[in-house]
Every structure is written in C-alpha cells, then in structure tokens.
Amino acid sequence: MLKGLFSKSSSGCLGIYLRPDYVALAVFEGGQLVSNKSVSIPSSEQWLTSISQLVSETGAKKLPVSLAISPHFYQQLQVDKPNVPNDELASALPFAIKDLITESVFELAIDYYDVPPVPMMTEKVTVVYSQKSIIQKAVDVMAELDLPINNIATEELALTNLMTAEKETQMLIHQVQGDDVVVSIVRDNMLYFSRKIRGFQALGQQVEPLDTFLMDGLGLELQRSLDYVIGQLKIADVSKILLAVPGESGDLIASNLSETLDRKVDVFQFQQQGVDVNAMPAIGAGVSQ
Incomplete structure (x- = not known):
C-alpha cells in the first residue's frame, strides 16, 4: 500500500x-x-x-x-x-x-x-x-x-x-481505449507486479475476424508474464485470468487468448x-x- x-x-x-x-x-x-x-x-x-x-x-x-x-x-x-x-x-x-x-x-x-x-x-x-x-x-x-x-x-x-485475489494468484489484463495494455498480478489483495505491453493499442477495436498477428503477439507477451510469476516472483501460479478491454469483442478476445494460453480467460464482470x-x-x- x-x-x-x-x-x-x-x-x-x-x-x-x-x-x-x-x-x-x-x-x-x-x-x-x-x-x-x-x-x-x-x-x-x-x-x-x-x-x-x-x-x-x-x-x-x-x-x-x-x-x-x-x-x-x-x-x-x-x-x-x-x-x-x-x-x-x-x-x-x-x-x-x-x-x-x-x-x-x-x-x-x-x-x-x-x-x-x-x-x-x-x-x-x-x-x-x-x-x-x-x-x-x-x-x-x-x-x-x-x-x-x-x-x-x-x-x-x-x-x-x-480484484478478489485472496489465497490465489490472479492476472488482470486491462486496457483504456487507445492506450497500452496493462497486465497486473495480484495475490492476497496485494499488487505483486504490473507491466505495460506496448504495441496493442488497437486491441479494443478488434472485430471478428481478429487480427491473428496482433493476438499471437499479445499471447506471447502474456505467456512471458505468466512465466515471470513462477520463475521470478516465486508465488503460486495464476489461477484466474480476467480481461477488461473496451469495445464489443471482449468475449471473442477472451476466447482467443484462452486457446493461445491453454488456460481459461474470463471477461471481467x-x-x-x-x-x-x-x-x-x-x-x-x-x-x-
């Protein structure tokens, strides 16, 4: 704090x-x-x-x-x-x-x-x-x-x-319209780590079909953040991933990332x-x- x-x-x-x-x-x-x-x-x-x-x-x-x-x-x-x-x-x-x-x-x-x-x-x-x-x-x-x-x-x-990250590690993928994507790692209601992922300002403007190059690049950056949790932070692996981006394609983006990361990504509700x-x-x- x-x-x-x-x-x-x-x-x-x-x-x-x-x-x-x-x-x-x-x-x-x-x-x-x-x-x-x-x-x-x-x-x-x-x-x-x-x-x-x-x-x-x-x-x-x-x-x-x-x-x-x-x-x-x-x-x-x-x-x-x-x-x-x-x-x-x-x-x-x-x-x-x-x-x-x-x-x-x-x-x-x-x-x-x-x-x-x-x-x-x-x-x-x-x-x-x-x-x-x-x-x-x-x-x-x-x-x-x-x-x-x-x-x-x-x-x-x-x-x-x-976030409600009590006794579990959560990742929030957040973007304000036109800004960089921000990834935050939270556990026990404490912020362990956050980073900006540059080059994905168009994420919230995506419509079907999604830009494969953009989504693959984002998936790679998110995987690096997931690896950092285990390799550097030395805390339990991320058990919940939440997505909050502007636009109407949140569910579509979450589904795409779920396949890329081989773990469930939910739209923040x-x-x-x-x-x-x-x-x-x-x-x-x-x-x-």
Whole structure:
C-alpha cells in the first residue's frame, strides 16, 4: 500500500479517474456503485469544468473523493528498501532515487508502496513520483468543487481494489481505449507486479475476424508474464485470468487468448449493468475496502 500521498483507497462516496484526455467519475452509496460516467476533454486544463459537469449530472456534490491518476502523470520504479526506521522512510526516498531519474527530486511528489516479499530477494519498495504541479492541480480542482480528498491512487493500485485475489494468484489484463495494455498480478489483495505491453493499442477495436498477428503477439507477451510469476516472483501460479478491454469483442478476445494460453480467460464482470471499462480506475479508487 502506498503510504502517504498515493494510497489504496479505503472508503468514500466518489471515485474520480484523471487523464489528459478524459475524466471518469463513479458514485457510491452504502458501499455500492450506483453510477459511473466519463467525459472526453482536450487537456487536463479542463478537469475543473468536466468534473463539475459530472458532479452536477450525478448530484454527487460535496462528497469525499478518492482519486486515481493515469500513468501519463507519474512514473514508478522498484528500489531496495532503505535501511531506516519506517517513520523516516518517506524522507529517505528522494536520496534513494535521485541518481536513477533525470528529474530534480525537488520538483517531484514522491511516495511509495511495499512490494510483497519474494523468497531469497532483498526487501523492496515501489517508488511512485509525479510532478508536484500535477498533484497540486488535482488538489486545487477538488478544493474548488468542495470535494474533500480521502487519498490518491495510481491506476494500477486502483484496479487492484477490484480484484478478489485472496489465497490465489490472479492476472488482470486491462486496457483504456487507445492506450497500452496493462497486465497486473495480484495475490492476497496485494499488487505483486504490473507491466505495460506496448504495441496493442488497437486491441479494443478488434472485430471478428481478429487480427491473428496482433493476438499471437499479445499471447506471447502474456505467456512471458505468466512465466515471470513462477520463475521470478516465486508465488503460486495464476489461477484466474480476467480481461477488461473496451469495445464489443471482449468475449471473442477472451476466447482467443484462452486457446493461445491453454488456460481459461474470463471477461471481467461487474454486478451492476452499464459499467464503462474506461471508468474502471475510478470505480477501483472509490470502492470500499
């Protein structure tokens, strides 16, 4: 779990997903998702206007919010956990990463979350860093709309909240329209591993017949991730694979991948109807833990 600025969401009535090209909002009542909406925007300069519009449409004014921000606005890397007391760890992070990045640490908002322990490996943390100006913009927008912020999550951690991976290893294959495919490995409700698979932006636009070259390439990359679970993470093999991609061909893509990987791939299902795959990070940010 991220320890400060960026964290897994714990509670709240709103989840908001911030991207440079659209924003999505999810409304919860009594811990249940009751509404989800998204709107396209030309740039992050329209966050205030677009979120105000969504809040007005849903009647979700002055409710606490958990934010998820897209990877466009942050980077992350794993480092050995600094050998300092836990209450000093946050202040030690800039020194741990300053030689590994090109940005000035003084211009960054920096936080971390623990990497689940792996046998025979040094204890590590995943450091997340973003330009302070981006985080401040998000904070200012929420303040302007009188939406108190509970916490801020990375996209990967927001999606982890939607998994029910207790005592089993699950893989989530997720894509926002036009973006890279993101693969996450979750076990015991902890994010063990995530990676972007580039070159498959057209996946959500597939129709029958599927592009054989594209699907074979994706299958190969997914198999590499499955092999990594056993070979490097040293945890139990993936027992459930879930697919969440935009478009109307989810079942067709899942069936194709099931044949390629020789294991069942299921389309991610929500209990509620009418859930937009592109709003999943907003839902994950706002879902009760």
